[in-house]
Amino acid sequence: MNIKEQVQKMDAMVSQGDIVNAVKQFFSANANTSDYGGVxxxxxxxxxxxxxxxxxxxxxxxxxxxxxxxxxxxxSASEFTFDFDMKDNSRILWHEIIRRVWNDSGEVVEETYFDAKIA
Structure with missing residues (x-):
């Protein structure tokens, strides 16, 4: 499986805001994640x-x-900036690096978020 192609496809979905479906399509069943807040x-x-x-x-x-x-x-490591207005009237402006480890089948098995909230 060509990891670079898989990354490009996943990043394109995230760029369009299709984050949930990107996880459904590209994560392995036993993938684990961790973020800067310890979640x-x-x-x-x-x-x-x-x-x-x-x-x-x-x-x-x-x-x-x-x-x-x-x-x-x-x-892989993908760099994004996310700018959202939230339903609780807060604003999220994140500059984030998403590090992923992929298996030979082209699925994400590990994802870690490195974030710098800028607003």
């Missing part, structure tokens, strides 16, 4: 639930910018 998931189903909750709290997407992606072997 962890241990399966695709848990991550889908987490992302459905998050995206459901968004009132408006002001922008999602994909800056660049690096691929080295079975690991």
């Amino acid at each position: 962890k998931t241990a399966s695709r189903d848990q991550m889908v639930e987490k992302m459905e909750g998050f995206t459901g709290a968004i009132a408006q997407v002001n922008g999602i910018t994909h800056h660049r992606t690096l691929v080295d072997g079975n690991a």
Whole structure:
């Protein structure tokens, strides 16, 4: 499986705001995630639930910018800026690096978020 092609497809979905479906399509069943706040998931189903909750709290997407992606072997790092108005009237403006480890079948088995909230 060509990891670079898989990364490009997944990043394109994230760029369009289709985050939940990107997880459903590209995560392995036992994928694990961790973020800068210490929140962890241990399966695709848990991550889908987490992302459905998050995206459901968004009132408006002001922008999602994909800056660049690096691929080295079975690991990738994608840089994004996310700008959301939330239903609770807060604003999220994140500059985030998403590091992924991929298996030989082209599925994400590990995803880690490195974030700098800028507003």
